[in-house]
Structures are given as structure tokens and as C-alpha cells.
Amino acid sequence: MNISEMHGYIELKPFGNLSIVAMKGCEEIASRIDYYLKEWRQDENCIIYDEASNPIKTFLLDTVCPRFGSGEAKGVINETVRGHDIFIISDVFNYGVTFNMYGMDVPMSPDDHFQDLKRIIAAMNGKAKRITVIMPMLYEGRQHKRATRESLDCAIALQELTAMGVENIISFDIHDPRVQNAIPLHGFEDFHPHYQMIKSFVKTVPNAIIDREHLMIISPDEGGMSRCMYYSSVLELDLGMFYKRRDYSVVINGKNPVISHEFLGDNVEGKDVIVVDDMIASGDSMLDVAKKLKEKKAKNVYIFSAFGLFTEGLNKFDKAYNDGIITRIFTTNLVYRMPELKSKEWYTEVDMSKYIANIIDTLNFDGSLSELLDPVQKIKKLLQ
CATH class of the missing domain: 3.40.50.2020 (Rossmann fold)
Structure with a gap:
């Protein structure tokens, strides 16, 4: 209202x-x-x-x-x-x-x-x-x-x-x-697009069971923990986190490259997981996190991101979807989306x-x- x-x-x-x-x-x-x-x-x-x-x-x-x-x-x-x-x-x-x-x-x-x-x-x-x-x-x-x-x-x-x-x-x-x-x-x-993201998720994935036995919130890094804590508290779900090991002796494209992602949290086997971040830039870190979650036998990996920039194109996301690494990505219409993004099977636009x-x-x-x-x-x- x-x-x-x-x-x-x-x-x-x-x-x-x-x-x-x-x-x-x-x-x-x-x-x-x-x-x-x-x-x-x-x-x-x-x-x-x-x-x-x-x-x-x-x-x-x-x-x-x-x-x-x-x-x-x-x-x-x-x-x-x-x-x-x-x-x-x-x-x-x-x-x-x-x-x-x-x-x-x-x-x-x-x-x-x-x-x-x-x-x-x-x-x-x-x-x-x-x-x-x-x-x-x-x-x-x-x-x-x-x-x-x-x-x-x-x-x-x-x-x-x-x-x-x-x-x-x-x-x-x-x-x-x-x-x-x-x-x-x-x-x-x-x-924050919390309500709009959850509303789109419930509408797009109607068979999702939102409880601790079937769904878990994951933060891709320590910087996004406060954002993920809100989702886990409101939805009453368990929370996990990845932390990035970086090579601080090297600078590539203005930042220190990530060597690996290490996971802290409960067992994700057989569970759906929602990875929440503020933006998808190149998407390398996000896809690496999704891959590690699938290696830990997570059932479905959903990604919530306010801003989908996709600075290096969509091919790697197509491949991740075809390989079963990601199930669906949710981003808002707050920033420009390349026209071909809207036609992707793995994509849902959240109207703000x-x-x-x-x-x-x-x-x-x-x-x-x-x-x-x-x-x-x-x-x-x-x-x-």
C-alpha cells in the first residue's frame, strides 16, 4: 500500500x-x-x-x-x-x-x-x-x-x-x-530488494520448500554476510559462508586474484541453496562458489543479485546452466540488462x-x- x-x-x-x-x-x-x-x-x-x-x-x-x-x-x-x-x-x-x-x-x-x-x-x-x-x-x-x-x-x-x-x-x-x-x-x-527477490523466487520456483531441512542461504564472501544474515533470519534458514583466499602479491585488472574459495557452514548435501550477493560482474567468483556447492552435493543453486552486470558476457553462465552447476539467477531491473539476457532459460528479472x-x-x-x-x-x- x-x-x-x-x-x-x-x-x-x-x-x-x-x-x-x-x-x-x-x-x-x-x-x-x-x-x-x-x-x-x-x-x-x-x-x-x-x-x-x-x-x-x-x-x-x-x-x-x-x-x-x-x-x-x-x-x-x-x-x-x-x-x-x-x-x-x-x-x-x-x-x-x-x-x-x-x-x-x-x-x-x-x-x-x-x-x-x-x-x-x-x-x-x-x-x-x-x-x-x-x-x-x-x-x-x-x-x-x-x-x-x-x-x-x-x-x-x-x-x-x-x-x-x-x-x-x-x-x-x-x-x-x-x-x-x-x-x-x-x-x-x-x-534492498529482499521482498521482491523472495516474491520472485516463490513465484518462479513454486515447489521450493522453505525450511531448514531443504533450503540454505550462502554468502559468497565475508563482505556479504550482513545481507545474507537478513535473509536467513527472516526465512528462518541456516547460513553458510565462503571466504576468499587471495594472492596479495599480484594485481590483475585492479584487484588481487582469488586463489580459492573455502566454505564455512553446515552440510549442504541434498539441499537447495540460495547464494546472495550485491552484484555479478564477470561472474567468475559466483560460478566458482556454485561449482563448489555442487561438489558438496547441493541439489539446486539459486543466485540472488541486485545488479547483473555480466561484464564478460553470458557464455560461461550458459555453460554452467547446461552443466547443472546453476539452476536460476535472479537480478533486478535497476541497471541495464543486455537484451539477450532476458531470453535465457536460467534468468529471472525482478521488477523494482x-x-x-x-x-x-x-x-x-x-x-x-x-x-x-x-x-x-x-x-x-x-x-x-
């Missing part, structure tokens, strides 16, 4: 006229969010009004970031934002968006997307009443702490956004949420658009996010 249905419009007044900016590559999920908000906010005559009682057809703002042939760009907003409560949705990992530079078709990098985000904020000229950035996968989220003489990119990016007038930053399954210490006086929310619409609806009415941050009651009800 959204906040509008809970309280109605008589008791609660929006903070400002709601407007949503869909950055390049976010048009699909933004249109779904717009659909839900219009469904919730229309009157008995199916008409939606803004604060000034003007009828509106959409909450999406008309914005664009045109580029010159040199690759330079600018942000343009084609309608007023004065006094508006702005929510900007940005997928900085969408490499499916391209632009032309010196006659070459160039995919947009995270840096390009982040610069466009700042251009749109700058185009508002400080006239918006409030700006909230919804960045599902946090820009430079993996560069969150200093290991040697190196940059702290995530902290700098957060400070840049707040210095430009952004009041709230919303993200999902952040690699390390302690990075919010960089902006302690601003709103910073870390949401209604959840984000609920977050926007709640914030626009200055409501509490507590229930949305911790959906334990909804999960319990779903399982019953």
Missing part, C-alpha cells in the same frame, strides 16, 4: 509538485514508475492535478543532454522546475546508451553518465524546491575506502552532488553503506519499479520510509 492510499490527500500535502527526471537509459523503468504514480494519484474521473490544481498527464520532465561532435555536452530542461520536488533517476552503468564523437559511436561510461547527471542538476539553476537523486547502483561504490595512496571516488562524488543542492541520495544494495559518512548532514538511504514508485510517493508526502526500508512483515505475510 502506498502512502497516498494510507492517508489520503486531505490530511497530507505534497512537499512540492512531483517531477521525475529519467536520465539516458532509464526511460523504461521511469515510465513504469510514472504509471504507478498516476494510478495512485488520479481522482474518480481519472484526472491527476498538481499543487496548483492544474491537470497533468505525466510526472516525467522533458530533459535532454545534447552532445557536440567533440563529445562535449550540456543539460537542458524544457519546462519549469520552480518549486518542484524533483526525483532524478540515473543508471550510471548503462553502457547500452551511446553518443557520437569524432564520427565514432561511443558507449557511455559511468563517468559520462555522472557528468550528465550534474549537468541536469546545474540546469535547474537552484530553482527546484528539493532534489533527490535515485542512483540504483552507486557511482564508484566499490571505490569506497583507501587501501593505499589512491583516490576516494565515491566520497568525492557524493560531496559533489550535495554541494550542487541535492538533499537526498537513494541507492540499493550499496557495496559499503559507511560511505555515507562523507555526507553526514544529508539524506542517504540504502534500500513499483517499489521505487512507493519510495518516491512516500518522500513526496514527507512520510516515513521505515516500513519500506525493512519489509519483514510483508515477507512473513508472503510466506504464510
